Amino acid sequence: MRKNNSSITDKLFGEFDRFLKIVANPPENPSQLTPESESTDYIHNHQDKKNVEGLMRINHTGEVCAQALYYGQALFAKDRSTHAHLIKAADEEHNHLYWCQERINDLQTHTSILNPFWYASSFALGATAALFGDKISYGFVIEVEKQVEDHLQEHIDQIPTEDIKTHAILAQMKADEIRHGQDARDAGGVDLPQPVKNIMTGMSKIMKFLVYRI
Numbered sequence: 001m002r003k004n005n006s007s008i009t010d011k012l013f014g015e016f017d018r019f020l021k022i023v024a025n026p027p028e029n030p031s032q033l034t035p036e037s038e039s040t041d042y043i044h045n046h047q048d049k050k051n052v053e054g055l056m057r058i059n060h061t062g063e064v065c066a067q068a069l070y071y072g073q074a075l076f077a078k079d080r081s082t083h084a085h086l087i088k089a090a091d092e093e094h095n096h097l098y099w100c101q102e103r104i105n106d107l108q109t110h111t112s113i114l115n116p117f118w119y120a121s122s123f124a125l126g127a128t129a130a131l132f133g134d135k136i137s138y139g140f141v142i143e144v145e146k147q148v149e150d151h152l153q154e155h156i157d158q159i160p161t162e163d164i165k166t167h168a169i170l171a172q173m174k175a176d177e178i179r180h181g182q183d184a185r186d187a188g189g190v191d192l193p194q195p196v197k198n199i200m201t202g203m204s205k206i207m208k209f210l211v212y213r214i
Contacts, residue, residue, distance in 0.1 A: 011075060015071060015072075015075060015123070018071060019068075019116075019119055019120070019123070022064060022067055022068075022097075022119060023064065023115050023116045023119050026101050027094060027097045027098040027101055028098070030094065030095045030098040030099070031091065031092075031094075031095060032095045034098070034099045034102050034103075034165075034169065035099070035165070035168035035169050035171070035172045036164055036165040036168040036169070037102070037165075039164050039165040039168075041162055041163055041164045041165055042162075043160055043162065043163050044162065045160065048160045048163075049107065051158060052107065052159060052160070052163060052166055053104075053107050053109040054212040054213070055155045055158065055159070055212070056100055056103050056104050056107065056109075057104065057109065057110070057111060057112050057211055057212060058151075058155075058207075058208050058211050058212055059096075059100045059152070059155065059170070059173070060097065060100035060101060060104055060111050060112070060115075061111070061112045061114070061115055061118055061207065061211045062148060062151075062207075063093055063096045063097035063100055064097065064115050064118060064119050064122075065118050065119065065121075065122040065207075066090070066093040066096070066097075066122075066144070066148075067090055067093055067094065067097065067119070068118075068119040068120070068121075068122035068123040068126065069122045069123070069125060069126040069140070069141075069144060070086045070087070070089050070090035070093065070126065070141075071086075071087075071090055071123060071126065072122065072123040072124065072125065072126025072127035072128075072129075072130065073086050073126040073127070073129060073130045073137045073140070073141075074086040074087050074090070074130075075126075075127055075130065076127055076130035076131055077130055077134060077137065078130075078133060078134050079134055082134045082137070082138075082187070085183070085187060086137075086141075089141070089180050089183070092176060092180070095176075096173050096176065099169045099172075099173070100169070103165060103166055103169055106165070112210075112211040112214060113214055114210060114211060114214060118207060118211075121203075125140070126140070134187075134188065135188050135189060135190045136190065136192070137189075138184040138185070138187050138188060138189025138190070139184075139189045139190045139191060139192045140192065141180065141181065142181050142184045142185055142189045142191070142192075143191075143192050143196075143197055143200060144200070145177045145178070145180045145181030145184070146181055147200065147201065147204055148177045149174055149177050149178055149181070151204070151208070152170050152173055152174040152177065153174065155170055156170050156171065156174070
């Protein structure tokens with residue numbers, strides 16, 4: 001029993017260290033280069049540029065949340081294969097985080113100061129979902145990825161056509177999120193109750209409203 005407690009404590013300390021690294025340091029070493037990484041496209045309209053800055057700040061925070069959600073779920077996954085699946089998905093989301101950070105740097109804007117709060121909230125949500133079993137945990141992945149897919153498409157529709165790099169980043173992210181959701185369904189994920197989906201949608205709207213501005 002003491003050994004198990006020690007193991008959980010070690011894991012929690014490890015996750016706290018990961019939290020600090022993700023929220024306090026720029027992401028490094030992506031396994032896939034940023035789409036259109038050599039593009040130097042310039043957004044001519046000032047209002048368009050400010051809008052893209054806000055949208056990319058949302059996407060960056062969304063990827064911070066994705067990292068937290070997957071690692072929270074993996075911490076309490078019931079099955080080793082589920083744990084491995086979630087860690088692999090988190091690794092792929094790290095690419096998205098890197099791409100968003102690079103584009104934010106290009107735009108010479110800032111990431112959200114609220115990222116530590118959203119990471120902690122998402123980690124807690126993921127850990128809680130995992131406690132209900134792998135099928136429910138995968139169900140959270142399905143719903144999260146569906147909502148992310150929808151908001152990415154909304155963002156794509158708002159990005160000016162000359163912003164080739166942002167379009168390419170969001171298009172690849174959307175394709176990856178669709179695949180993550182389908183992988184979770186294939187792994188046995190179940191649809192969540194509608195009230196839970198509504199709560200998740202509400203939280204997402206609050207996050208987007210705040211992060212777009214700060």
